[in-house]
Amino acid sequence: AQKITQTQxxxxxxxxxxxxxxxxxxTSDPSYGLFWYKQPSSGEMIFLIYQxxxxxxxxxEGRYSxxxxxxxxxxxxxxxASQLGDSAMYFCAMREGRQGGSEKLVFGKGMKLTVNP
Amino acid sequence: AAGVIQSxxxxxxxxxETATLKCYPIPRHDTVYWxxxxxxxxxxxxxxxxxxxxxxxxxxxxxFSAQQFSDYHSELNMSSLExxxxxxxxCASSREGRRExxxxxxxxxxxxx
Numbered sequence: 615a616q617k618i619t620q621t622q623x624x625x626x627x628x629x630x631x632x633x634x635x636x637x638x639x640x641t642s643d644p645s646y647g648l649f650w651y652k653q654p655s656s657g658e659m660i661f662l663i664y665q666x667x668x669x670x671x672x673x674x675e676g677r678y679s680x681x682x683x684x685x686x687x688x689x690x691x692x693x694x695a696s697q698l699g700d701s702a703m704y705f706c707a708m709r710e711g712r713q714g715g716s717e718k719l720v721f722g723k724g725m726k727l728t729v730n731p
Numbered sequence: 732a733a734g735v736i737q738s739x740x741x742x743x744x745x746x747x748e749t750a751t752l753k754c755y756p757i758p759r760h761d762t763v764y765w766x767x768x769x770x771x772x773x774x775x776x777x778x779x780x781x782x783x784x785x786x787x788x789x790x791x792x793x794x795f796s797a798q799q800f801s802d803y804h805s806e807l808n809m810s811s812l813e814x815x816x817x818x819x820x821x822c823a824s825s826r827e828g829r830r831e832x833x834x835x836x837x838x839x840x841x842x843x844x
Contacts, residue, residue: 649832649833651835657819657837657838657840658835658836658837658838659774659821659823659835659838660835661832661833661834661835664832705773705774709833717762717764717779717786717787717825717827717831717833718764718776718779718787718789719764719766719774719776719823719833720776721773721774721775722773723772723773724773
């Protein structure tokens with residue numbers, strides 16, 4: 615079963631507007647972490663923001679914030695004041711907290727954000 | 732701040748050849764992960780190492796092997812290359828712990844002809 619779902623294959627937003635990128639996840643582990651990465655056309659994978667399952671507050675990092683709704687199993691990324699340089703693929707990923715086991719990331723299929731001038 | 736270093740950045744090989752990809756983690760990071768990202772796909776976990784021991788294994792072909800050395804750098808060895816091995820190979824590193832973020836290297840783009 616797919617653990618991370620990103621249903622929006624692509625989105626367009628005007629420069630300086632805010633945009634929300636959707637991510638839902640599925641896990642039975644009470645301890646997990648959710649990540650968002652940005653992948654520009656150059657290919658590198660850039661860490662944006664992290665949310666732990668036990669975190670009481672939604673994570674924020676500059677223009678990025680994570681709208682974490684645990685009961686709905688969603689972890690949407692909000693980018694405020696979009697910039698042209700935000701045009702990229704965005705991946706949501708989850709790490710399950712298995713004791714003594716792997717900390718590997720499981721990624722969603724990604725979504726392509728295009729910021730228009 | 733120091734980042735994950737991968738070499739080479741680009742590699743072109745013929746079918747049935749071998750390739751070695753290298754990864755130098757961020758200083759004081761003790762865990763290394765390898766991911767493979769095919770064209771238009773999401774990254775898939777291959778293998779990970781913690782303190783020089785293999786900690787988990789994903790969908791890594793038997794033709795591939797990897798190890799982590801005493802200085803924590805890691806190498807991914809790929810033999811009998813196939814056309815389908817053409818992909819972007821990422822190395823990521825982190826410190827051990829559930830809250831620790833994995834930081835990715837720039838990737839090695841492998842093309843098998």
